[in-house]
Amino acid sequence: MAAQRPITTLEAVPAESTFLFRVRDGNGEVKEAVLVRSGADVFCWLNYCQHFTHIKLDKGSGAVMRNGELVCENHGAYFEADSGDCTHGPCEGATLTELEVTVVGDEISLTDDAYEFVGTGPIEDGDDLTATSNVEF
Incomplete structure (x- = not known):
């Protein structure tokens, strides 16, 4: 990785929400990740529910x-x-995929050797991000 x-x-990084960004894995696939605060700490997870992994937790806002x-x-x-x-929910007991980040001063950096930072915001794929159901008609 670079x-x-x-x-x-x-x-x-909002106190009660997430900060969305993009990473590239070792296979060259671009994925979304989120930063989330918990107390004074910051954690990073891939932006996909573990029930159906094509469903995003942060849909862009x-x-x-x-x-x-x-x-x-x-x-x-x-x-x-x-x-x-x-x-709680259909994937109870599952765990989100964690990415390593480091906070130095006010700056958050990706320090996970398996991923490379690509940019902030969602993957531009043309999907309708307003949908709230997994059922398509």
Whole structure:
């Protein structure tokens, strides 16, 4: 992987939502990831529910959070922000895929050797990000 770059600042990560960005894995596939705050700490997860992994937690405007947990709006699954563990829903017991990040001062950098930072924001794929159901008509 290429040298890691800063992702964003602490100030840019919302207290009750997520900061969305893109990474490239070792196979060259671009994926979405989210930064989330839990107390004074910052955690990073791939942006995909573990029930159906094509469903994104953050659809482009920040993931819903309730009581310190990320919520999948499609299935009602809840994931702890600090561990990635699913505590409720159809994938209970599963865990989000973690990416390593480091905070130095106010700067958050991707330090996971398996991924390379691509840029901020969602993957531009033309999908309708307003859908809240997994059922297509």
